[in-house]
Amino acid sequence: xxxxxxxxxxxxxxxxxxxxxxxxxxxxxxxxxxxxxxxxxxxxxxxxxxxxxxxxxxxxxxxxxxxxxxxxxxxxxxxxxxxxxxxxxxxxxxxxxxxxxxxxxxxxxxxxxxxxxxxxxxxxxxxxxx
Numbered sequence: 001x002x003x004x005x006x007x008x009x010x011x012x013x014x015x016x017x018x019x020x021x022x023x024x025x026x027x028x029x030x031x032x033x034x035x036x037x038x039x040x041x042x043x044x045x046x047x048x049x050x051x052x053x054x055x056x057x058x059x060x061x062x063x064x065x066x067x068x069x070x071x072x073x074x075x076x077x078x079x080x081x082x083x084x085x086x087x088x089x090x091x092x093x094x095x096x097x098x099x100x101x102x103x104x105x106x107x108x109x110x111x112x113x114x115x116x117x118x119x120x121x122x123x124x125x126x127x128x129x130x
Contacts, residue, residue, distance in 0.1 A: 016103050019120045026060040032123070033059035040064060043093040049086050053114050064121040069107060069114040094121065
């Protein structure tokens, strides 16, 4: 959904399209993918402040795609995406020590319908210096 919205506006970042293409071409590891999806959803459920409208988690063999739409937060009249603290908390809970690229797209002209975020998580958490 996020990639489609970006494409319609001409703002899709090539890195996300490349990651999506690689993701859909990847076979599914049924044992790992289902357990990792459950783990991601379980960790998300423990985080306060997400304001979720919808969430979609799908894992394959080496990558998980995490896409969610949240209610917008307006700060000084400007729509803000996922708070940095929540984003960092989620990555830490999942074992990642480096930032993972995340893209966002507004639902509606000014985000009044929500903010959709998209990230691709590698199977093995990346560690600093490796």
